[in-house]
Amino acid sequence: MNRTWIELDREALAHNIRRYQSLLPAGCRIMGVVKADAYGHGARAVAAQLWELGIRHFATATLDEAVQLREAGIQGEILILGYSAPAYFHLLAEHGLTQTATCPDHAAQLETYCRENGVRLKVHIAVDTGMHRIGFLPEDLDAIRRVYENGVLQVTGIYSHLCVADTDEEEHVDFSRRQAETFKSVVESLQARGVELGTVHLLSSYAAVNYPEYAYDYARLGILMFGVKSSPADYLREDLQPMPVMTLKARITSVREIGPGETVSYGRIFRAERPTKVASVSIGYADGIPRCLSGGKLRAIVRGQYAQGIGRICMDQLMLDVTGIEDVRVGDEVVFIGRQGDCVIYAEELAENAGTITNELFSRLGARVEGRCFRQEA
Numbered sequence: 001m002n003r004t005w006i007e008l009d010r011e012a013l014a015h016n017i018r019r020y021q022s023l024l025p026a027g028c029r030i031m032g033v034v035k036a037d038a039y040g041h042g043a044r045a046v047a048a049q050l051w052e053l054g055i056r057h058f059a060t061a062t063l064d065e066a067v068q069l070r071e072a073g074i075q076g077e078i079l080i081l082g083y084s085a086p087a088y089f090h091l092l093a094e095h096g097l098t099q100t101a102t103c104p105d106h107a108a109q110l111e112t113y114c115r116e117n118g119v120r121l122k123v124h125i126a127v128d129t130g131m132h133r134i135g136f137l138p139e140d141l142d143a144i145r146r147v148y149e150n151g152v153l154q155v156t157g158i159y160s161h162l163c164v165a166d167t168d169e170e171e172h173v174d175f176s177r178r179q180a181e182t183f184k185s186v187v188e189s190l191q192a193r194g195v196e197l198g199t200v201h202l203l204s205s206y207a208a209v210n211y212p213e214y215a216y217d218y219a220r221l222g223i224l225m226f227g228v229k230s231s232p233a234d235y236l237r238e239d240l241q242p243m244p245v246m247t248l249k250a251r252i253t254s255v256r257e258i259g260p261g262e263t264v265s266y267g268r269i270f271r272a273e274r275p276t277k278v279a280s281v282s283i284g285y286a287d288g289i290p291r292c293l294s295g296g297k298l299r300a301i302v303r304g305q306y307a308q309g310i311g312r313i314c315m316d317q318l319m320l321d322v323t324g325i326e327d328v329r330v331g332d333e334v335v336f337i338g339r340q341g342d343c344v345i346y347a348e349e350l351a352e353n354a355g356t357i358t359n360e361l362f363s364r365l366g367a368r369v370e371g372r373c374f375r376q377e378a
Contacts, residue, residue, distance in 0.1 A: 003282035004250040005371035007338075008041060010049060012243035013374075016227050017053050019240055020219075024208060028215040031201065033222035034069070035061035035081065040288070040362030041226060041246055042372025044072040049374060051076070059220055063088055063097070070095040079124055079157075083134070089113045089121065098122040098156060102134040107147045114152045123147070124157035124198075127186055129179040131163040138182050141189055148195050157199040157217075158187070165207035168235040176207070180214040187216075210237045223359050230357040232348045244346065246362070247338030248369075250283035252302070253317065255328050264319050265311030269295055277323045279307070281334050284316040288365035289336065290354040297353045300334045303327065304341030307334075 021030055032055045038046035047058055047069055056076040060066045063084040070078065079098045084091075086109050092099050101107040101123050114121055125144055128135030136144050148155045160183045164172035183202050190197060201218035203211060208219035223230055227242035256278050264270040264278055279302065285291040289298070291313050298309035300320055307320040322328045333340075337347045351361040 001249070001370045002251075003253075004248075004287050004369050006041070006365065006369055007247040007249065007371055008045060008374045009243065009245050009247070010374040012227055012245045013046070013049055013225065014053055015243045016225050016240070016245070017050070017055070017221075019242075020208070020221055020224065023212065023238055023240075024219055025212055025215045028208075028217065028219055029057065030055050031057040031059055031079070031218040031220045032225065033059045033081075033204070033220050035059065035065060035222070036359075036363035037065075037372075039223055039226060039359060040365040040372075043069060044074070045373050047074045048072070057218060063091055063099075066097045067091055067095055070097070086113055090117075092121050093117075093119045096122075098124055100134070101125050101136075101147065101153075101155075104136060104140065104143050104147075107136075107143075107153070111147075111150060111152050120152065120154045123153045123155050124159055125155060127158060127160040127183060129160045129162075129182040129186075130175065131161055131179075133161075135160065138186050141186065141193075144186070145190060145193060145195055148190075148197075155198060157201065158190075158197050159201040159218075160186075161204060162202065162207045162211070165204065165210055166230065166234040166236075168210075168237075176211060180211060184214070206234065206236065209240070210235065223362075226362075228347045228358045230351075230359050232352055244338065246347065248336045248365070249338070250281050250287075250334050250336065252279045252328065252330055252332045252334060253282050254280045254330060255322070263311075265294075265314065267312050270311040270319075275323070276310075276321055277325075277328070278310065279320045279322045279328055279332075279334075280317050281320060282317060283334075283336065284314045284318055286315045286366055287369050288361070289313055289318065290356070290361070290364075293350070293354050298336075298350070299345065300336050301338075301340040301343045301345060302332060302334050304343060306343055 032050040034043040034047050037043045059079045061082045066078045083102050126135035162176045200216035204220045205222045205224040227244040294312040305325050307322045310321045311319050347358045351358045
């Protein structure tokens with residue numbers, strides 16, 4: 001690879017999927033959530049590998065993401081979790097996609113399109129159980145039933161989402177259980193009215209581990225499939241024995257010696273206190289390294305040793321203090337997430353130091369970052 005790239009570990013992904021599936025109740029299948037380019041890992045490569053692992057149900061955030069998967073040859077169900085505008089509903093039919101009805105008005109738009117064009121679009125109904133983001137309200141039972149029974153839309157499922165399933169704090173546990181019980185009540189009420197619901201799903205990555213008693217047909221597996229938590233302090237009732245899937249690498253572009261008192265990068269916020277060997281590296285904030293990690297809040301691995309970031313992170317490059325690391329050369333690989341020799345840097349460390357979560361860190365890895373494919377077996 002040229003300057004900055006991602007390598008993916010096939011066995012790590014397979015291990016994480018097997019381990020997660022082993023914790024799910026019988027009859028509950030994994031839906032692979034590959035939104036935001038599979039959390040920055042590469043949706044096409046990840047979805048293809050999930051298919052090889054037996055997963056037949058996928059979810060994206062947007063219509064464009066879903067179309068890209070179809071064009072890459074991904075089969076099975078692809079559920080769009082977010083809103084799609086009426087002007088693009090034809091793509092749902094053309095590519096055999098399943099659209100979330102985000103609210104009654106959106107459902108009405110989908111129904112109107114079907115009536116005017118003589119098609120039946122596949123739809124899952126979202127239910128708002130307390131996150132207040134999208135979904136029909138739980139008391140909208142009659143409206144939900146009408147969508148199921150209008151004979152125009154092909155409603156194949158219903159779902160909701162728990163918004164604080166990653167903690168064991170009592171207040172949040174109580175809230176999650178109230179959400180789950182609200183959804184259960186909606187499901188049972190509709191079934192009592194004779195509605196054929198299709199597939200039912202509530203649990204996402206953390207919720208499936210922490211609240212397996214509320215499992216239905218699918219568990220929507222997102223960030224945890226990649227062997228990382230969103231944040232190090234997140235609570236999981238079971239040890240998933242995670243194996244990180246991603247390694248993020250770049251190359252050294254120059255090596256130079258500076259003397260005491262000399263400065264590095266924009267703003268001159270780093271001033272050498274001793275003779276210092278500086279390595280510039282071909283990755284910057286345009287590639288997804290948060291600029292807020294400037295000033296020594298970042299470290300990398302060079303020739304099997306840790307090296308501290310120095311100075312301000314630039315758009316396309318950053319600098320490391322490689323003093324004491326022998327034989328550092330232009331072109332050497334530098335690891336920012338992953339393992340090299342006995343050293344390892346976890347994505348959770350990078351995200352926490354940046355004051356964010358791994359979900360954001362991964363999804364901001366830019367288009368210039370190459371790779372996003374699985375390493376070939378030796």
